[in-house]
Amino acid sequence: MPIVSVINYKGGVGKTTLTANIGAELAYRGKKVLLIDLDPQSNLTFSFIPVDDPSYQEGGTIKTWFDAFIDREEIIGLGDLIVRPRTIGRTLSGTLDLICSHLGLINVDLEFAVKLGGASQRQQRNNFIKVYSLLQKGLQTLLAEGHTKYDIVLIDCPPNFNIVTRNALVASDFYLVPAKPDYLSTLGIEQLNKHVEDLVSEYNSYIEKDPEGYSTIAPELLGIVFTMIGLRNGQPISAQEHYISNIRRVGLPIFDTKIRENKTIYADAPQYGVPVVVQRNSGETYVNIRKELQDLTQEFCGKVVLYNG
Ligand SMILES: Nc1ncnc2c1ncn2[C@@H]1O[C@H](COP(=O)(O)OP(=O)(O)OP(=O)(O)O)[C@@H](O)[C@H]1O
Ligand SMILES: [Mg+2]
DSSP: OOEEEEOOSSSSSSHHHHHHHHHHHHHHTTOEEEEEEOOTTOTTHHHHSOTTOGGGGTTOOHHHHHHHHHHHOOOOOGGGGEEOOHHHHTTOSSEEEEEOOOGGGGGHHHHHHHHTOOSSHHHHHHHHHHHHTHHHHHHHHHHHSTTOOOSEEEEEOOSSOSHHHHHHHHHOSEEEEEEOSSHHHHHHHHHHHHHHHHHHHHHHHHHHHSOTTOOOOOOEEEEEEEOSBOEETTEEOHHHHHHHHHHHHHTOOBOSOOOBOOHHHHHHHHHHTSOGGGOOOOSHHHHHHHHHHHHHHHHHHHHHHHHHO
16 A cells, blocks of 8 residues: 655645645545645645634644654554545545644644754664654554555645655655756756655664664655646647756656646635546536546556556
């Protein structure tokens, strides 16, 4: 059962939009999907839950879960936090579950940072492993419980590379990077990849010293998904094609499917709690955009199966 983080510390590149749409399309195809919102902005949460419906917080949010560790060093069950959004459920043959985020999550990184110190190198190492593997442990426990079977877990990360995002990576088998094809985004992708590699080698070097109860990690880059593409005659405009080629030259995997820019259609979707890919609207533009998202999901499945054996 693969766990996939959707990351990019560049903001506004389509992380949440792709998480919501890939998750919804997989659930539409009959899969059991768990989405986790790790961003204090809570955009994924409010893509499925009406903003004026406080009931989603009743069982707690991911903040409640991180707080239990920060306050009491306790890892509580993630299962209690799961909600099943009502708006989208009717359209699916599978299921789509969500662990919601909370605005207060913004302080968690700072509070975590305090936990990372230690008087000796050994203590620092142990604290590092304990803090960074928190979500991994939580998910392992959740998924080991018989009643919560999922085919896939997708984690929507905040636009940074702080401790919460690192938790997602440590917990993940794969990561997917949405990006815009422009100069700064292209620079950012290489830096991001380097940061992931550094995290993995530091984490694994600590695990190798103190292996008990922990294992080494190897999150694999599923690929870059280029989003917000401007099309001319069905092809990306040449300036954008140039930046896509640059990334290809560096040797990073790129999804064949590209996601075009359409402010109108993407802007509205979260308000209705139903991602574009499973909306019913007819009209050529809608159909074409849905086709892109379906193709992307198909490619996503192929890569996950391929790498997962
Ligand atoms: N293909 C697209 N074309 C046009 N607008 C889009 C597209 N995809 C997403 N958007 C819009 O762009 C904005 C940013 O998208 P989204 O929230 O998915 O990005 P993000 O990477 O999750 O942002 P953040 O880093 O803030 O979490 C949103 O308003 C969304 O509706
Ligand atoms: Mg987002």
